[in-house]
Amino acid sequence: MAPENSRDRREELVERCLAAFVQAGTLDLSLDTLAKAARSSKRMLVHYFGSREALEESAISVLEGRLRARFRAGAFPRGISAETAIRTLWDQVTQPASRGLLLLSMDLTRRGWSGSERGRRFFEEQQRLWSEMLREFLPDAGSVETFLQLFQGAALVYLATGDRERGRRTLDRFSGEMLRHEPNK
Amino acid sequence: MAPENSRDRREELVERCLAAFVQAGTLDLSLDTLAKAARSSKRMLVHYFGSREALEESAISVLEGRLRARFRAGAFPRGISAETAIRTLWDQVTQPASRGLLLLSMDLTRRGWSGSERGRRFFEEQQRLWSEMLREFLPDAGSVETFLQLFQGAALVYLATGDRERGRRTLDRFSGEMLRHEPNK
DNA sequence: TAATCTTTGTACCATATGGTACATTGGGAG
DNA sequence: CTCCCAATGTACCATATGGTACAAAGATTA
Numbered sequence: 339m340a341p342e343n344s345r346d347r348r349e350e351l352v353e354r355c356l357a358a359f360v361q362a363g364t365l366d367l368s369l370d371t372l373a374k375a376a377r378s379s380k381r382m383l384v385h386y387f388g389s390r391e392a393l394e395e396s397a398i399s400v401l402e403g404r405l406r407a408r409f410r411a412g413a414f415p416r417g418i419s420a421e422t423a424i425r426t427l428w429d430q431v432t433q434p435a436s437r438g439l440l441l442l443s444m445d446l447t448r449r450g451w452s453g454s455e456r457g458r459r460f461f462e463e464q465q466r467l468w469s470e471m472l473r474e475f476l477p478d479a480g481s482v483e484t485f486l487q488l489f490q491g492a493a494l495v496y497l498a499t500g501d502r503e504r505g506r507r508t509l510d511r512f513s514g515e516m517l518r519h520e521p522n523k
Numbered sequence: 524m525a526p527e528n529s530r531d532r533r534e535e536l537v538e539r540c541l542a543a544f545v546q547a548g549t550l551d552l553s554l555d556t557l558a559k560a561a562r563s564s565k566r567m568l569v570h571y572f573g574s575r576e577a578l579e580e581s582a583i584s585v586l587e588g589r590l591r592a593r594f595r596a597g598a599f600p601r602g603i604s605a606e607t608a609i610r611t612l613w614d615q616v617t618q619p620a621s622r623g624l625l626l627l628s629m630d631l632t633r634r635g636w637s638g639s640e641r642g643r644r645f646f647e648e649q650q651r652l653w654s655e656m657l658r659e660f661l662p663d664a665g666s667v668e669t670f671l672q673l674f675q676g677a678a679l680v681y682l683a684t685g686d687r688e689r690g691r692r693t694l695d696r697f698s699g700e701m702l703r704h705e706p707n708k
Numbered sequence: 709t710a711a712t713c714t715t716t717g718t719a720c721c722a723t724a725t726g727g728t729a730c731a732t733t734g735g736g737a738g
Numbered sequence: 739c740t741c742c743c744a745a746t747g748t749a750c751c752a753t754a755t756g757g758t759a760c761a762a763a764g765a766t767t768a
Contacts (some may be wrong), residue, residue, distance in 0.1 A: 344714080365533070366574045368755060380756080381716065389755065442635070448633060451626070451682035452549070461683045484673070491676030497636035498646045508669045515700060529744075553725060565726080566746065575726065 348386045348396075351376060355383070356397040363441025365394055365449075398446065402463060405443075411470040420475040421513040424487050426487070431493065431501065434504045440493060481516065488512055527535040533571045536561060541582040547698075548626025550579055550634070568610040582642065583631065587648060590628075606698040609670070613694050616678065617687045621678070625678060666701065673697055 346436035359365055369380040369390055376383070388391040414423050431440060443464065450457030465486060472482045493507030543560035544550055552564040554575055561568070572578040581646065599608050616625060634642030649670060657667045677690030 341657050367759085370755080379717075381718090381758095382759065384716075405679065406541075444633075447679070447683055448629075448718095451629075458683065465680075467682035480692070480696060483689065486698055487676035487680055487690065487693050488669070488673045490679050491634065491674065494675050494679060495650075495672055496634070498632055504668065505672065507665070510663060511669055532745090554727085555725080564747075565749090566728095569727065570745075 344386075351378060351383065352393070352400055353397045353458075354378070355393060356400050359397055359401075360438040360442050363438045364445040365442070366445070369519060377499070395456070398460060401442070402460065405464065406519075408469050409464075409471050411474065412414055413471055413477070416474070420516050423472075423475045424509050424513050425506075427489070428502075428506055430497050432505065437497075440497065444493070446499065476516065477519075487511065500518075535562060536568065536571055537581045537585055540578060541561070541585050544582055544586075545623040545627050546598075548623045549630045549631070550582075550627070577589065580641070583645060586627070587645065590649065591652060594649075594652050596655050596659065599657055599660070601659070603660075605701050606695075608657075608660045609694050609698050610691075611676070613677070613687075613691055617681050622682075625682065628676070629682060661701065661705070668695060673694070 354376035355372055358367060358372055361375070367375070373380045373383050383390075383393055385394055387396060414426065418426075443460075446460045447458045449461075450461045451523060462479070467491075469482050469484055472485060473479075476482050478486060481510075489505075489509060492508055496502055496505050532649060539561035540557055542556055543552060546560070552560070554568055557578075558565045558568050568575075568578055576697055599611070603611075615621060628645075631642045631645045635646045636642070637646075653671055653674075654667050657670060658664075661667045661670060673693060674690075681690050682689055
């Protein structure tokens with residue numbers, strides 16, 4: 339069913355653009371490329387969003403909403419062990435189908451450290467999200483902090499090499515450490 | 524002393540361009556910007572290197588040479604503890620003066636995961652370098668692998684937030700774990 | 709129906725970019 | 739001195755990019 343009013347059309351366009359960004363693994367698509375991928379035209383993108391910047395902002399907001407839903411606190415069943423949660427996270431994030439999403443997140447993070455305030459905000463929100471989600475699986479704030487950094491390093495290695503195993507090994511090792519110090523509960 | 528022959532001039536130019544890349548924290552500088560930073564002209568850059576791509580290749584090679592010298596196996600005195608070595612590495616890498624170098628390395632790594640074969644090669648060489656350097660401080664290959672990923676995640680967080688402390692904390696924690704399992708030697 | 713508002717295409721523009729053509733200079737070799 | 743080749747500047751070109759002008763075609767409303 340085709341969208342009826344202008345707001346619906348805008349929303350449909352932003353969905354399609356986000357899909358294109360995810361597929362490309364970056365926000366760095368020209369308006370023409372983007373429009374083609376979204377089955378629209380540069381003319382219409384500018385018409386509905388006013389500028390490329392505004393379009394990007396809309397797409398990022400939608401992306402953040404999705405990630406919030408997917409990685410919110412309580413996204414995993416309460417009962418499962420830290421090992422299971424960690425393993426599941428890694429398997430999800432490094433699924434081939436998720437690669438675009440991971441690349442796009444990394445692209446935003448990179449924009450953050452290259453000076454983009456929006457990129458920095460995105461990064462900080464993801465950190466917060468994951469921290470809250472992990473708090474119920476890991477024993478203390480320090481282990482959450484370590485996990486986050488280890489996971490990000492693992493993700494970076496995965497992106498650069500395509501090898502899921504390196505990260506899986508180190509995360510398993512991390513889980514093992516958890517166990518050794520917190521063998522119960 | 525001014526360079527005399529054509530090869531010297533080329534080398535001087537590549538040094539200056541590398542310095543510009545480091546200062547910018549990325550290879551993504553236009554030839555004009557680059558030329559200005561190198562006190563030369565686009566015309567001359569093309570004259571000496573033939574193309575932007577060749578220029579980048581030269582600069583990357585020089586960069587790799589420097590990193591090889593700085594992070595080679597044996598770069599640290601044999602006797603020092605893993606804690607000291609790790610702490611020193613972190614302090615060096617996150618020194619404000621090193622920020623451009625870190626950014627540039629990350630930029631190359633990103634190019635690697637965005638499809639650049641050269642970027643991938645750069646990344647793998649750095650991994651190899653650091654592995655060899657760390658082998659004499661860490662007890663086994665697994666801990667080296669974990670350390671590398673943790674360090675890279677820490678560096679990413681440092682770049683995105685500017686906060687050196689987060690990484691310092693998790694690396695100290697990692698050192699502590701080492702100690703707990705390998706209290707002697 | 710007439711008037712108005714939204715949507716859309718086509719052609720265009722200004723700017724940036726990597727790179728080239730051409731002419732000029734300047735120093736060393738014969 | 740003259741010839742030649744490297745070095746260099748200026749102007750230029752083709753392409754890509756974000757964005758705009760203008761006009762036409764629907765759709766909506768008075």
